[in-house]
Amino acid sequence: MDKPQSGDIVEVQIEDIGFEGNGIGRINSDFVLFIPNTVPGDIIKAKIRKVKKKFALAKTEEILVNSPVRTKPECSHFGSCNGCKLQNIDYYHQLNIKKRNVTSSFEKIGVFQGLTIPDVIGSDNIYYYRNKLEFSFSNNKWLSEEDFGKNTGNSFALGYHMPGFIDKVLDIEKCHLQSEISNRILNLTRDFFKTKKESIYSTKTSSGYLRYVIIRQSANINDAMVNLITLQEKKEIINKYAQKIKNEIPEITTLVNSISTSKAQVAKSEYSIIIFGKGYIEETIGKYKFKITPSSFFQTNTKQCEKLFNTVVEFADFSKNENVLDLYCGCGAISLYISGYVNKVFGVELSEESIKIAKENSSLNNINNCEFTSYDVKEFLKNLINKNEEKYDTIILDPPRSGIHPKSAEYLLRYEPKKIIYVSCNPTTQARDIKLLSEKYEITKIQPVDMFPHTFHIENVVRLDLKN
Ligand SMILES: C[S@@+](CC[C@H](N)C(=O)[O-])C[C@H]1O[C@@H](n2cnc3c(N)ncnc32)[C@H](O)[C@@H]1O
Incomplete structure (x- = not known):
């Protein structure tokens, strides 16, 4: 495998899109190039910019053959702005790329072979969707x-x-x-x-x-x-x-x-x-109303959020006598949304402001089976095992991009809830965490949901069941 030199001009076919939204092509028997604003199927002349040990960064000099899935970006800032890197790819193909990325995370990082990942649930609005x-x-x-x-x-x-x-x-x-x-x-x-x-x-x-x-x-x-x-x-x-x-x-x-x-x-x-x-x-999601303060967390694609939460409800298959722990609950959006299906929800979140809003949101909707506390999830789980008072049948996890702490995975394995619903905006950390949990849990359902059209981000919902 020969390394190219900075400044070299090479001809390359784009094979795929990586996590950062850059096109991936190979030259000189497998040397990888990352090239922004390219589309799988394009054949281009590329100029090598920075050469690293195992890959190089390049830029397009000329498009020789346009990919059939290439489309005209709506935005005049496309190419300069780092926000919507997939805007030059037909939306249907964006969803395929995201599905491949989820599959690849679970196969390569989670080491789960043979999982069937369903098609991504697409967003009805592909522009003007953020709140x-x-x-x-x-x-x-x-x-x-x-x-x-x-x-x-x-x-x-x-x-x-x-x-x-x-x-x-x-x-x-x-x-x-x-x-x-x-x-x-x-x-x-x-x-x-x-x-x-x-x-x-x-x-x-x-x-x-x-x-x-x-x-x-x-x-x-x-x-x-x-x-x-x-x-x-x-x-x-x-x-x-x-x-x-x-x-x-x-x-x-x-x-x-x-x-x-x-x-x-x-x-x-x-x-x-x-x-x-x-x-x-x-803002409303389904029949619930939410107060959003200047710095509180709220899902950014309201319309698609309802589809995400419906996936959680469908996957969890709640019963009326079930007690649920909603970890990383933010302002309680999932807790309130599922409250009508279960006996009780307890939400845990680090941000005190979010917890204050979660409680207000609960009152705003006349909900009286949700409680919230401001706590670090890892510490909360540690105390939960030690006290062993309350038993929660289902645990929902919706952590930030970094995923859960390995100690939290350890505590979950000791606590042994019957099912875990893991919602994530980062399939790589999700696959890593589920690999740890797979000591006692198996993946029984999985569904990617596209909350962020034109970006390489993807939300993914997984149901884990305690093995017999
Ligand atoms: C992806 S958001 C979840 C939002 C919520 N489930 C919703 O749908 O609106 C992740 C949340 O985790 C919280 N968080 C981050 N680290 C945490 C920790 N160590 N313990 C508890 N909460 C944490 C953040 O403040 C943020 O609100």
Whole structure:
């Protein structure tokens, strides 16, 4: 297997798409190339950019043969933006790629051979499906690939971070993931603060006012929230901004100003001030209503979320006398959704704010068989085994992308619930965790659900049953 050199031009056929959404091709008897924005079936001329030990990164110089599954991306930012990397692939084929990725995770990482993975449940809306988008301010605007690592000077940008370049932001005019209202908010916000020559936060100096804008918009209720995250409070400018957005975008029902002094480049804040409106939005999933506050977790594709939760209900096949533990419960969305099918649900979640909202959501829906506690899942499971008071028949797991702690898997194996429903947004960590659980559990049902069209992300639901 000969390694190519940086700068070489090679001809390659794209065979597949990897987890990061890059096309995969092979040259020189099996040397792997990763090439962004390519489609399985394309034959291209590629220029080698970076050569690593076992693979190289390349870019397309020319498409020689277009894949039959290639389609025209809707978004003018496609190719620069890192968000919707699969937008040039027909949606049906995107689902096939995601199904292959789930299969490959379970075969290679979980070492589960011969599993039959059903077709992915697709999303009815493939554009404008998100209820939340997060944009960053930067005075270091991304211009083109050629300005990798260069400082482009004092330019004002509001959009998405370029991966690997902490300060660089691609200025977004129209994102196809959220509604037209969201795009109007984005552009008005940029124009307003640019005209006022307001300062932007810099990671180098830890100073500057503007940090992020988070837009949350309900899919089923006419609620829209703008959350402007800034380094400090500035009453005069925020009131002027409030007046402007109220006048020009009456669909905005609430404006919140969150303050973040953290040096970390994450849109989290220490506290929030309500500038107008109720300070949160409401949303429905099925017959349930949910309150969503500026920093609480909520599934981002509302419409598809109902299909996801229905899969959980169908897989669990609950009975009315069943007690269920909902681990990593966020604001209690799954707990409340399943409450009518079971005797009792107990939700566990690290975030105190989410637990507070989960309790409020429970009251909002007049539900009285759900309880919640703010606890680390690993510690909660450890205590549960030691106390051995309450027996839960079913445990639902819906951890973040990193999956569950190996100790949590160990405690689950000792606790031995009859069934586990594992919902995951990362099949690689899910397969790894299920491999640990397979000491006592077998996979009896599996179903991928596409919550994020055009991205390489996929949600996957697995039912595990205790072996006899
Ligand atoms: C994918 S979300 C689950 C959301 C929820 N099931 C829903 O559908 O809305 C994962 C949640 O796990 C929580 N979390 C992360 N680490 C945790 C831990 N060690 N213990 C408990 N909860 C944790 C996060 O705060 C987040 O709310």
